[in-house]
Amino acid sequence: MSTLLPPDAPPRTLPLPDGARAGLSRAPFGLYVHVPFCATRCGYCDFNTYTAEELGPGAARSEYAGTAIAELRQAAETLGPDLPTVATVFVGGGTPTLLPADDLAAVLAEVRRLFPVADDVEVTTEANPETVTPDSLATLRAAGFTRVSLGMQSAAEHVLAVLDRRHTPGRAVAAAHEARAAGFEHVNLDLIYGTPGETRADWAASLDAVLAAPVDHVSAYALIVEEGTRLARRIARGELPMTDDDVLADRYEQADATLRAAGLDWYEVSNWARGPAARCRHNELYWTGANWWGVGPGAHSHVGGLRWWNVKHPAAYAGRLLRGESPVQDTELLDDHDRALETVMLGLRRREGLPLTALSDAGRLRAAGAVARGLLEPRAHAAGRAVLTDRGRLLADALVRDLTD
Structure with missing residues (x-):
């Protein structure tokens, strides 16, 4: 690993090595924008996310769009003058839709001002079902978002409770219908299988609920119990059972058979799409080793074999950008x-x-x-x-x- 940024005085722009620029304008390029805010912390989550109580001063949600835009400007300065064409934009989290839809629209507008953007650009936002409305979805669609990925996880109320999810069992499907009505052509629902206490019938009901929604993409991930999470502590105390690997395999086969029968085919181990046009092109960019810039606290980036990641805490991230410094924590040349x-x-x-x-x-x-x-x-x-x-x-x-x- 080679550190390119002096820790005592980070420069404004990341000094890319000469080799990292080779072919930059010809290779696929995407932007990832990390929104680190959540209303509550889910018991299974170990992502770089923060509730209002965890944030402290210097990281106001109301100012976040401007902070992210400041890093976008650094990105354009670093990658220029021959800027790559943006093929995909993915706003993830956290819960991006805790920000006002107008704030997300402003970030996307700045992407278009700073970078050349492909005519068929894919623009995705993740969303928790309870944080979107018909009006907010309409605003996002009008701003140029083309795809929404809704965190459904399960249709069983007791499973959602174990996962500490706040939405009601039917809300994700309702939100998918609202997204379609707002004009989103591509709608994904995320599922998690193998939650302690989930039965085969619960999982079947979740799959049936997904297929009752107007979706063209489904992601299904086995629950991973990460050390340090509330869920891990509950399992360690014997409050909840650890799901058996054989059960996880059964759930996966159940999902694959159900989704295939409904016309959704796998294109990556945990992802199914209703045809090539419904695939998540931003994720394919990661899987094929293309280039992307990650905006936000803790976000990772990759350009031409150089990987880097930002400082993790939103206050430290905002502070660096306010001072005109790079938010990059460290780098690694592969x-x-x-x-x-x-x-x-x-x-x-x-x-x-x-x-x-x-x-x-x-x-x-x-x-x-x-x-x-x-x-x-x-x-x-x-x-x-x-x-x-x-x-x-x-x-x-x-x-x-x-x-x-």
């Missing part, structure tokens, strides 16, 4: 081995898989063994690609480790 490893880790999870040439000699031998074990598709392997079978998707993480050791 070597060829690191980049090859990430290509395998991310590429193998995609429907298209990856060329066998991306693997080492040892990795290619192990890939042949994975074909024999039913984890990689034989026909794709014969054609020079490593593509997961249905069974392989259940063991994707272990297979990635095996192919990259």
